[in-house]
Amino acid sequence: MTPFAKKVYKVVSNIPLGEVRTYKWVALKAGKPKAVRAVGQILKNNPYPWFIPCHRVICASGDLGGYVFGKKKKKALLDLEKQIRKVMV
DNA sequence: CAAACTATTCAGC
DNA sequence: GCTGAATAGTTTG
Structure with a gap:
């Protein structure tokens, strides 16, 4: 665990439900815009x-990037969260 | 400490 | 739209 990683986790955890941010955005929030x-x-x-x-967290080009469970799962999860947010609102 | 690796990003064609 | 090069931090030896 490193200070930078800690920041990244914090920032990523602050991303609203159903929303997506880019690695660049996360790196920027982490304080190292070039550490995407x-x-x-x-x-x-x-x-x-x-x-x-x-x-x-996705690429700046709109690409899903990667995920531990697979990009397909990532997409499904994002869609699921989107639906959840819709219900919550 | 140094080298290698990486779920990226930007520029050029 | 695709390919090539660059950057910064993490991890491992």
Whole structure:
């Protein structure tokens, strides 16, 4: 666990339900706008990916990027959260 | 400490 | 739209 990773987790955990942010955005919020790749690697190496909404983090091009359970699952999860948010609102 | 790796991003064609 | 190159931090030896 590193200070940067901690920040990244915090930022990612602050992403609203059903919303998605880019690695760049997360890196920016983490304080290292140029560490987008490091962020992705941290998320992939993160000890508890299920404690972190890493599925809400995607590429700046709109690409899903990657996910521990698979990109397809990531998409499904995002859609699910979108539906949940719709119900909550 | 140094080298290698990475779920990315930007620029050029 | 696709390919190539660059950047910064993490991890491992």
